Amino acid sequence: MTLLPVADAQARLFALAPAITTETVPLAAAVGRWAAADVLARRTQPASDLSAMDGYAIRYADRPGPFALIGESAAGRPFAGTMAAGETVRIFTGAAMPDGADSVLVQEEASREGDTIHLTGDGPRRHGGNVRVQGLDFHDGDVLVAKGERLTPARLAVTAIGGHGVLPVARRLRVAIAATGDELVPAGRDLAPGQLPESNGLMLAAMLAALPVEVIDLGIIPDDLAIMTAAFAGIDADILVTTGGASVGDHDLVRPALDAAGGSLDFWKIALRPGKPMMAGRLGGAVVLGLPGNPVSAFVTAQLFLLPLIAMMSGARDPLPTTIAAPLGEPLPANDHRTDYLRGELRDGQAFASTIQDSSMLRTLARATCLILRPPQAAAAQIGDSAEILILA
Numbered sequence: 001m002t003l004l005p006v007a008d009a010q011a012r013l014f015a016l017a018p019a020i021t022t023e024t025v026p027l028a029a030a031v032g033r034w035a036a037a038d039v040l041a042r043r044t045q046p047a048s049d050l051s052a053m054d055g056y057a058i059r060y061a062d063r064p065g066p067f068a069l070i071g072e073s074a075a076g077r078p079f080a081g082t083m084a085a086g087e088t089v090r091i092f093t094g095a096a097m098p099d100g101a102d103s104v105l106v107q108e109e110a111s112r113e114g115d116t117i118h119l120t121g122d123g124p125r126r127h128g129g130n131v132r133v134q135g136l137d138f139h140d141g142d143v144l145v146a147k148g149e150r151l152t153p154a155r156l157a158v159t160a161i162g163g164h165g166v167l168p169v170a171r172r173l174r175v176a177i178a179a180t181g182d183e184l185v186p187a188g189r190d191l192a193p194g195q196l197p198e199s200n201g202l203m204l205a206a207m208l209a210a211l212p213v214e215v216i217d218l219g220i221i222p223d224d225l226a227i228m229t230a231a232f233a234g235i236d237a238d239i240l241v242t243t244g245g246a247s248v249g250d251h252d253l254v255r256p257a258l259d260a261a262g263g264s265l266d267f268w269k270i271a272l273r274p275g276k277p278m279m280a281g282r283l284g285g286a287v288v289l290g291l292p293g294n295p296v297s298a299f300v301t302a303q304l305f306l307l308p309l310i311a312m313m314s315g316a317r318d319p320l321p322t323t324i325a326a327p328l329g330e331p332l333p334a335n336d337h338r339t340d341y342l343r344g345e346l347r348d349g350q351a352f353a354s355t356i357q358d359s360s361m362l363r364t365l366a367r368a369t370c371l372i373l374r375p376p377q378a379a380a381a382q383i384g385d386s387a388e389i390l391i392l393a
């Protein structure tokens, strides 16, 4: 069987995904989700010219003064009148500029004597100095967040100040996670000979913690076709992700169980190391992603397929992981036909791969701060050669 290139597998996986309905949620519930429509400003910010400093609103042409103090403008309590030549209004940061004023004299450069203000320093450097003009940040109708952009804390803040209280987003996905394997027992238990603590399901759920999903923990499913089939057949989820049982051994039952549960396989085996035996298909309304059992393979395939699938189904415009270029800190051998994602560390801006890259080694993965991408058939690389790096948060 020929191995599917990673990009082709990502495209085929995305093609399996059903459309997800949208819902309108309060801003505080939208963090980490993706805007389902362009978010346009419903007001202009600032709505009027505002002072950027605490001091005195003046006319620039009136310098060097002195100035006659006629009132005060504070944030939320603007000065009601109009300032004439030679006059000034006490003003605070964020307060509306009075009619007639064009600049702000900071209070550190002013002295007060009764109702007369004297200039003690250089004063505002230009006409309009220390003033935030109306619309400096944005105007009514401007696109504040584009459809498909992630709703980061700063983007939520701009939509709030842009006049929104709710936003349209894709509904929260339901992601069922199943660890398969007779050897597995929940973490922390005493182990009988041959048993192994379950770590993949835990790791995957943790990788999804910051995503807008509801995790359905199917726990540990033994290598038993009837039990596995029943567990799959009963799921009510948008995505079913399994780990283990993906390879060719006699106890690798995820494919037969998917088939027996009435699902269909779309592809199996990709040109990737680690992660070759990954499979994808459908089961009822769910996309099925069968990740390999080796812990590092499960981690890498989750980075390259599961997280992007969730982002894509949740409306992300750019769901695939982004890479940066970094110089290698050591030589690397030529690569074969599989894209390689080496666990490594960035030190002083240079990328170093861990010496042993066995896909069972969690301690190496736990130390890794990046994955170093080696394209298929890459020639041997020297120190200083540029490599694509996926930063691990």
Ligand SMILES: Nc1nc2c(c(=O)[nH]1)N[C@H]1C(S)=C(S)[C@@H](COP(=O)(O)OP(=O)(O)OC[C@H]3O[C@@H](n4cnc5c(N)ncnc54)[C@H](O)[C@@H]3O)O[C@H]1N2
Residues within 6 Å of the ligand: 179, 180, 181, 183, 184, 196, 197, 198, 199, 200, 201, 243, 244, 245, 246, 247, 248, 249, 252, 274, 275, 276, 277, 291, 292, 293, 294, 295, 297, 359, 360
């Ligand atoms: N003859 C061949 N053998 C294998 C091939 C192959 O092409 N031909 N591919 C190898 C590759 S590559 C991988 S990756 C593994 C993946 O196999 P499975 O997905 O079937 O994984 P398992 O056999 O179930 O488990 C592998 C390994 O990982 C441990 N494991 C599994 N699940 C968990 C879990 N939830 N938590 C912690 N550890 C887990 C399991 O005990 C095994 O040690 O196949 C190769 N073989």
Ligand code: MOO
Residues within 6 Å of the ligand: 272, 273, 274, 275, 276, 277, 292, 294, 296, 297, 359
């Ligand atoms: O692809 Mo396996 O994931 O090499 O260990």
